Amino acid sequence: MEVISLGAGVQSTTLFLMAGHGEIGPKPAFAVFADTGWEPKKVYRHLNWLRTKADEFGIPIIETQKSNIRDDLLAAIETDVKFADTIRFANIPFFVKNKDGTVSIMKRQCTKEYKIEQIVREIRHQLGYRPRQRVKEQVTEWIGISADEIQRIKPSRVPWITHRWPLVELGMSRGGCYSWLQRHGYPIPPKSSCIGCPFHDDRLWLEMKRDDPESWKEAVFIDYEIRKLKRFRGQVFLHRSCLPLDQVDLNENQLDLFDDGFLNECEGMCGV
Numbered sequence: 001m002e003v004i005s006l007g008a009g010v011q012s013t014t015l016f017l018m019a020g021h022g023e024i025g026p027k028p029a030f031a032v033f034a035d036t037g038w039e040p041k042k043v044y045r046h047l048n049w050l051r052t053k054a055d056e057f058g059i060p061i062i063e064t065q066k067s068n069i070r071d072d073l074l075a076a077i078e079t080d081v082k083f084a085d086t087i088r089f090a091n092i093p094f095f096v097k098n099k100d101g102t103v104s105i106m107k108r109q110c111t112k113e114y115k116i117e118q119i120v121r122e123i124r125h126q127l128g129y130r131p132r133q134r135v136k137e138q139v140t141e142w143i144g145i146s147a148d149e150i151q152r153i154k155p156s157r158v159p160w161i162t163h164r165w166p167l168v169e170l171g172m173s174r175g176g177c178y179s180w181l182q183r184h185g186y187p188i189p190p191k192s193s194c195i196g197c198p199f200h201d202d203r204l205w206l207e208m209k210r211d212d213p214e215s216w217k218e219a220v221f222i223d224y225e226i227r228k229l230k231r232f233r234g235q236v237f238l239h240r241s242c243l244p245l246d247q248v249d250l251n252e253n254q255l256d257l258f259d260d261g262f263l264n265e266c267e268g269m270c271g272v
């Protein structure tokens with residue numbers, strides 16, 4: 001069975017549409033979108049558009065969700081504030097300002113728990129297996145990593161799933177994806193990632209602040225809320241500077257100095 005891991009960003013959208021056009025084969029049985037529940041509205045609008053193509057191509061898009069990562073985070077903050085015990089929460093890679101002034105980044109658990117494991121669970125479900133039942137089929141999971149992001153490639157951790165990177169096979173870069181989409185008259189997808197993902201670079205934060213005030217307001221709110229977390233030794237922040245997000249100087253003229261750090265971080269599951 002062939003399955004597309006659909007993040008709904010540029011690369012995985014291109015992958016999905018190319019499969020629909022028969023430019024990459026064999027035809028996948030379905031595409032899976034693991035929803036953290038915390039994407040900007042424009043991503044969900046894009047996903048709705050993709051669903052119309054799914055009907056046309058005969059490649060269903062299946063959505064799966066562990067729970068809403070934002071709600072889980074707020075629940076974790078509430079237990080830290082009100083109770084002595086804390087509930088477990090899958091770490092988001094927050095920046096931590098330690099008591100000695102150093103800055104560290106928390107070990108990320110969110111991609112694995114909200115995306116990778118959910119996709120595996122959904123594929124098992126589609127194959128008709130119960131949890132923990134041994135899967136006999138071999139599944140090829142297509143991941144939307146482009147040829148310029150080869151450092152993000154990681155083999156599958158699940159023995160019955162083999163990862164495949166068709167855009168890398170074709171030597172298609174992110175720019176090549178844009179060209180393909182434009183040639184076919186398709187819209188350019190928005191970047192897909194959680195609203196408050198600390199992997200956002202300054203370019204993305206600035207775009208959000210200017211073009212998506214609703215998401216920006218939400219990110220600023222969450223950034224203040226996470227300072228209430230007591231389970232860590234230092235204070236946590238969404239921005240690498242360890243300043244409150246709404247106080248960070250997102251100087252437009254300096255933006256070219258920043259790499260898109262996000263591209264290096266999320267295993268082709270987020271931000272694609």
Ligand code: SF4
Nearest residue numbers: 110111193194197270
């Ligand atoms: S986008 Fe960021 S916060 Fe969301 S799951 Fe991926 S790494 Fe975690």
